[in-house]
Amino acid sequence: MSSPICQLCEVKSSAARHLSDKELEKMNNHCVQVSYKKGETIFKQGSFSTNITYLRSGLVKVHILGPEKEQIIKIAKAPSYLGIPTTIDEEINQYSATAIMDTNVCYIDIDTFKNFLLTNGNFSYQLVIDLCQEELASYTRCVNRAQKNAAGKIADALLFFKNEIFESSKFTLPLSREELGNLIDATRESVSRTIAELNNDGFIEVSGKHIEILREESLEIISRNG
């Protein structure tokens, strides 16, 4: 745990860029920075939510324990807020956040944060924009999960990791087969099988969690048509 210097922060949220020096100094006095190792829980569904969580670096899975099983709602990459919906007007966390790579997080005091919302229109406006983007993205994920077949969902996920997370055709999956299934709504067996097929058909090169995407265009077609 260490004291951040918010004024000098290189990874401010787009909202926080609208804060004045004075406000940033106030933030600095009501904020702590914590590091998490891969696998550690950042906050847990059911526990008190007392701070706004801001993801400075690393990769996190956001998940909910449903009536049947664990559902991964999304993979969150830095920089982004992690817990606004579960903190701003909820006393209890409605979902969990777990680091899937080494991760660095800032906890911002909720009252300080709310005070910015009430007094700084630009800050609030930017935050609304961010939340809207996230909500739209969430609608899209919802539709895709429900309507695409297994191959389409796997292709989606692989392209997501390539384009949005690692920005490289070659990467190491930060999730187990089971977790990937929980993310795209498929069983671990389907995930294994589909990945093996994509490998056999030469679209990707697989070795355990190491993935290389060989034919991105083909994956895009599979993503669309299944």
Added chain:
DNA sequence: GCATTAACCACAG
């Protein structure tokens, strides 16, 4: 009917 798809089960590595 027949084919396809994916879940469920079981077992091996």
Added chain:
DNA sequence: CTGTGGTTAATGC
């Protein structure tokens, strides 16, 4: 935790 094979239930043509 993974990969694979057999089985089964649902759906579509």
